[in-house]
Amino acid sequence: MSAVLEVTNIKKSFGGITAVDDVSFDVREGEILGLIGPNGCGKSTLFNCILGQLTPSGGEVRLDGKVVTGLRPSELNKLGVSRTFQLLQVFPKLSVRENLILAGQEHQGNMASRLVGRSDAGLTDAANQMIGFFKLDHLAAEPAGGLSYGQQKLLDAAMAFMGGPRLVLLDEPAGGVNPTMLSDLKERLVAINREKNATFVVIEHNMEFVMSLCSRVMVMAEGKVLAMGRPDEVRKNPAVIEAYLGH
Amino acid sequence: MSGYAKPLKIALGLAVIAGLIVIPMNFNRYGLFILSQWAVMTIAAMGLNLTLGYAGQVSLAQGAFVGIGAYAAAIMTTHGWPLPAAIAVAIALSFAVGWVLGYPALRVQHHYLAFVTLAFSTLAFLVFRNESWLTGGIYGISGIPRPHFFGIATNKPLPFYYICLGSLAIVSLAVWWLIRSPWGRAFMALRENPLRAQSLGIDTRRYTLMAFAIGSALGGVAGALYAPLTQYIDPVPFNLSLSLDLLMMVIVGGAGFYFGPFLGAMIAVLLPEWLRFTEGYYLMLYAIAVMGLLIWSPTGILGILDRHMAARRTKAASALRAVAKSRLETAQ
Numbered sequence: 001m002s003a004v005l006e007v008t009n010i011k012k013s014f015g016g017i018t019a020v021d022d023v024s025f026d027v028r029e030g031e032i033l034g035l036i037g038p039n040g041c042g043k044s045t046l047f048n049c050i051l052g053q054l055t056p057s058g059g060e061v062r063l064d065g066k067v068v069t070g071l072r073p074s075e076l077n078k079l080g081v082s083r084t085f086q087l088l089q090v091f092p093k094l095s096v097r098e099n100l101i102l103a104g105q106e107h108q109g110n111m112a113s114r115l116v117g118r119s120d121a122g123l124t125d126a127a128n129q130m131i132g133f134f135k136l137d138h139l140a141a142e143p144a145g146g147l148s149y150g151q152q153k154l155l156d157a158a159m160a161f162m163g164g165p166r167l168v169l170l171d172e173p174a175g176g177v178n179p180t181m182l183s184d185l186k187e188r189l190v191a192i193n194r195e196k197n198a199t200f201v202v203i204e205h206n207m208e209f210v211m212s213l214c215s216r217v218m219v220m221a222e223g224k225v226l227a228m229g230r231p232d233e234v235r236k237n238p239a240v241i242e243a244y245l246g247h
Numbered sequence: 248m249s250g251y252a253k254p255l256k257i258a259l260g261l262a263v264i265a266g267l268i269v270i271p272m273n274f275n276r277y278g279l280f281i282l283s284q285w286a287v288m289t290i291a292a293m294g295l296n297l298t299l300g301y302a303g304q305v306s307l308a309q310g311a312f313v314g315i316g317a318y319a320a321a322i323m324t325t326h327g328w329p330l331p332a333a334i335a336v337a338i339a340l341s342f343a344v345g346w347v348l349g350y351p352a353l354r355v356q357h358h359y360l361a362f363v364t365l366a367f368s369t370l371a372f373l374v375f376r377n378e379s380w381l382t383g384g385i386y387g388i389s390g391i392p393r394p395h396f397f398g399i400a401t402n403k404p405l406p407f408y409y410i411c412l413g414s415l416a417i418v419s420l421a422v423w424w425l426i427r428s429p430w431g432r433a434f435m436a437l438r439e440n441p442l443r444a445q446s447l448g449i450d451t452r453r454y455t456l457m458a459f460a461i462g463s464a465l466g467g468v469a470g471a472l473y474a475p476l477t478q479y480i481d482p483v484p485f486n487l488s489l490s491l492d493l494l495m496m497v498i499v500g501g502a503g504f505y506f507g508p509f510l511g512a513m514i515a516v517l518l519p520e521w522l523r524f525t526e527g528y529y530l531m532l533y534a535i536a537v538m539g540l541l542i543w544s545p546t547g548i549l550g551i552l553d554r555h556m557a558a559r560r561t562k563a564a565s566a567l568r569a570v571a572k573s574r575l576e577t578a579q
Contacts, residue, residue: 085443
């Protein structure tokens, strides 16, 4: 399996604090990689460095072999890298369908065609399919702000898939989602992973969710990579138990 | 209910348009001047509404763009150029300057951006006043001709009012198209959550610059109509207070609402006339009314309407859900 994403020696410091310290790893095509570690260990900062939201202090990010370090988030998204955020980031006044159209529109045509072309950028069908896929049919026309937290989380995830991404980075998709909806979310993620061959990196604290979803798990502590391997290997790793999982 | 809403809206819209065409036929010169001024200021306010209301970029420079458009039109038409050519130049010039003014917005936001645009507003005023070789300085430019349109002279107030109204109609359609296009959605995303917008592939830099450039270009259009409307311009009407007036129009009407500028400009242009009987107290009354409004509804007059509609929708939706739920329970 070839690597979709290669991260080499990424560093990020804020003043005297090194949030991400020389992290290297790769993400293989079609896999679901879990990223776990205690709060403040640098997971989200690492995401932000990979995605161009922060400029790394050192190191390199490659997408499909091409260096993408320092590209803007919008440019990376156009190259097929998508994300969700730790905190909810849907557009509350837009309807569920409009949120999804917004999430896909910049992948259609160019600036000029988006101005003179159709209001929905030709995405209504695609948005409806995504709505069906995430079982949000009855809410399609509702303003996203009126949805329950769990439903908004589903919408947030659905938005990340609208541009047909190769690689999706999900930052705590399960946080605050009830168990029923969580199994829905997991099922949807697995289905997209298989059907569309999308590759995922998932930050998550819910161990059951991570261990059952991911093919490999990377553990971070104090800005460094502590362990990397299959879920069962990582679970038994003494350093991981010490730093994060507990006894 | 919703089946009737659309035809009702269309009928109301047509009635308003017919009213704007027919009723002013009986107006005197001054009434027509005020109404033309309303149309012109609505165009400028629509531009600011795009920049501020939809894309969320604060600007205290819209008055300066009206000035740029007005001077471009005044200089060109007094040198024998036709007004449409002057309008085209006014659009191009204010678009270009607006684009450049957008660059600070890529680095600073909110009140910092307000200060940058305020500085630009002052700079533009100084250029209008001091570069007398071009602008006539404090003496301004007089004898600005009005155009002939399809062979009809527009020297009389009514024909020129129709030019202003026609221009407003064209601008309104263009803005309506823009805000319901993917661009409008991108502007809104830029205002609501630039970080998320970026992660969805929205080139926030380009859209920010576009929001400034297009909004400013509409200021230029308004200016290019203002010059032949008054037939005389000097720097004073384009100082900072015009920018503040336009800002007030957008906010009072309802920033980010399509009809906000129409309403805001109506209040700002017509209210002084209606309150004329209060003589010197007009500004005080206006100030109190605006403060009262913004305390009651920070989202302007249309914000009140919007909240009312949202409350009704929520009620209707929860009723529907209750019905659906009871059906489900019965089925089980």
